[in-house]
Amino acid sequence: MTSTTQISLLLLLIFASLPSAPSSWHGVRGTRSPIEDPLHFEEATISDIQAAFNDGKLTSFKLVQHYLEKINALNPYLNAVVEVNPNALDDAAKADLQRSVDSHLSPLHGIPVLVKDNINTRDKLNTTSGSFALLGSIVSCDAGVIHRLRNAGAIILGKASMSEWDNFRSIMAPQGWSPRGGQGRNPYPTTNTPCGTSSGSAIAVASNLVTVSLGTDLDGAITCPAVMNSVVGIKPTVGITSRSGMVPISPRLQTIGPMARTMEDAVKLLDAITGFDPLDAKATKAAKRFIPNGGFQKSLKKDGLKGKRVGILRSFFDEYSKGSLEANTFTTHFHTMRLKGAILVDNLKMKNIEIMLNPIANGEGIALLAEFKLSLNAYLKDLVYSPVRSLADVIAFNNHHPIEERKDEYGQKIFLASQKTNGIDVAAKKAMKRMDKLSKEGVTDLMKEKNLDAVVFPHFYGLHAFGIGGFPIVNVPAGYNGSGAPFGISFAGLRGSDATLIEIAYAFEQATQVRKPPPMLV
Structure with a gap:
């Protein structure tokens, strides 16, 4: 049997696990949910769903069934879900049975969760990082966060699409595209991109294909x-959530975090996945002190802005929104934050910001190339079975399957550059030290000098500046431009400031309440 034939057969098996799709997603516009429940189900929160469970108006089985029908209807257009869990309905039925005999259950019990396709699940689902090269591979165990979700009673609904290999194969591939998942599409039709790399996780939550989802971030x-x-995203401090069982790029900087339609739901999911993991012992042990006793839900305070010193990175706002509707909206948001008791420190300037935002100049490019080869090779060798066992094997696979992987169109320059590296050499160590120095001088020193609890910036401006230092970020929907495309606001802080960022972001969300579902669901 040829390898191409093997891929074709595996594809047939996967798509057979998805419910059959209609020819057009537009037919579901305005369709009433099959779940007869008084709540407006499309934007139902975890609390809403648990209340419906407790009142006997809803079961996990019906909830999962509803989401599977939504995926069946919308996913052919959105490409948010790579495959659904064939055991999801059985798992939901077990959750219902447990609920009937146990009243002390986790907030995540019976709640469906979509998981990014680079997070291991030891079940019938594949874990491929969007690539055909890992199709059919078998992981040794659940990722640390998946183990915690199962213990909490959550239902693993399926795998969310993503940018292939976390967009670390090629500089040419579009955001949100992978050979397995296709091109992810933003449910807000005037927005050109879903962004990446946890694109499917965001699309699915925004489109109400699932309650909450997991993504990964660097x-x-x-x-x-x-x-x-237009959803909430939390990038935690590295180590607050385990990275064991994640297809890696950089063990120093990557983290796993929640995505949801509300801060409360995102934080409930975060609480379910935090804590020490012996398979990611160094990072999770170091970060354990950052997890509050009783969890992060204690930080969900409506007065969470009161007394907080928040620095405004004005140049980022000017670059993104000067003279636009967004600029007026941000001005209003700053006014709201002041009314809620925040102390805003304006016109902040980060030292060496131009260098920090340049992955070549800041050293990130050199460091990640070396880290990726080492960490990916280690991940692949740990698999029970895999068609590929090294980065070199993946490169060869792409060369042998140029059509499936669209190799001639997008290439694999990053892979090739990474393969040429030879461990963490002098150049890589120097690059890492440069990143640490830039992070200290640009972020840490600034925040300490101004005595800030957080800094605020728009959209994706400034992400590299915080990414190279592994700083936590919480994003909240901030509004919609004249054509209806969403934009957001991000709060970042020093490592370990997650609880404070959650207080600030939750208070902001409660004071503004700007999120609207995609028009296709209205």
Whole structure:
């Protein structure tokens, strides 16, 4: 059997697990949910759903069934879901049975969660990072965060699409595209991109294909799609959530975080996945002190802006929105923050900002190339079975499958450059030190000098500046431009300031309440 034939057969098996799709997604516009429930289900929160569970008006089985029908109807257009879990309905039925005999359950019990396709699940789902090269591979165990979700009673609904290999194969591939998932599409039709790389996780939540989802982040992979798809995204401090069982790029900088339609839901999901993991011991042990006793839900305070010193990175706002509707909206938001008790420190300037935003000049490019080869090779060798066992094998796979992987169109220059590296050499170490120095002088020193609790910036401006230091970021929807495309606002802080950022972002969300569902769901 040829490898191309093997891929074709695997594809047939995967798509057979998805419900059959109609020829057009437009037919579901305005369709009433099959779940008879008084709440407006399309924007239902975890609390709404749990209340419906407790009142006997809804079951996990019906909830999962509803989402599967929504995926069946909308996913052929949105390309947010790579594959659904064939055991999802059985898992939901078990959750219902457990609920009937146990009243002390997690807030995530019975709640469907979509998982980015680079997070391991030891079940019938594939974990491929969007690539055909990993199709059919078998992981040794659940990722640390998946283990915690299953213990919390959550339902793994399926795998969300993403930018292939976290957009680390090629500089040519579009955001939100992968060979397996196709081109992810933003549900807000006037927006040209879903952004990446956790694109499917954001699209699915925005489109109400699932309650909440998991993404991964290094340089805006959670926060950028959150902005562009009008959802909440939380990039936690590295180590607050385990990265074990994640297809890696940089163990120093990557993290796993939640995406949701509300801050409350995102934080409930965050609480379910935080904590020590022996398979990611160094990072999770170091970050354990940043997790509050009782969890991050304690930070959901409507007065969370009161007394907080928030720095405005004015140049980013000017570059993004000067003279536009967004500029007026941000001005209004700053006024609201002041009314809620925030102390705004305006016109902040980050030292060496032009260098920090340039992945070549700041050293990030050199460091990541070296880290990627080492960490990916280690990940692939740990698999129980895989068609590829090294980065060199993946490169060869793409060469042998140029049509499936669109290799001639997009190439694999980043892969080739990474393959040429030889461990963490002198150049890589120097690059890492440069990143640390820039982060200290540009972010840490500035925040300490001004005694700031957070800094605020728009959209994806400034993400590289915070990405190279592994700083936490919380993004909240901020509004819609004249054509209806979403934009967001991001709050960033020093490592370990997650609880404070959540207080600020939640208070902002509650004071503004700007999120609107995509027009196709209205």
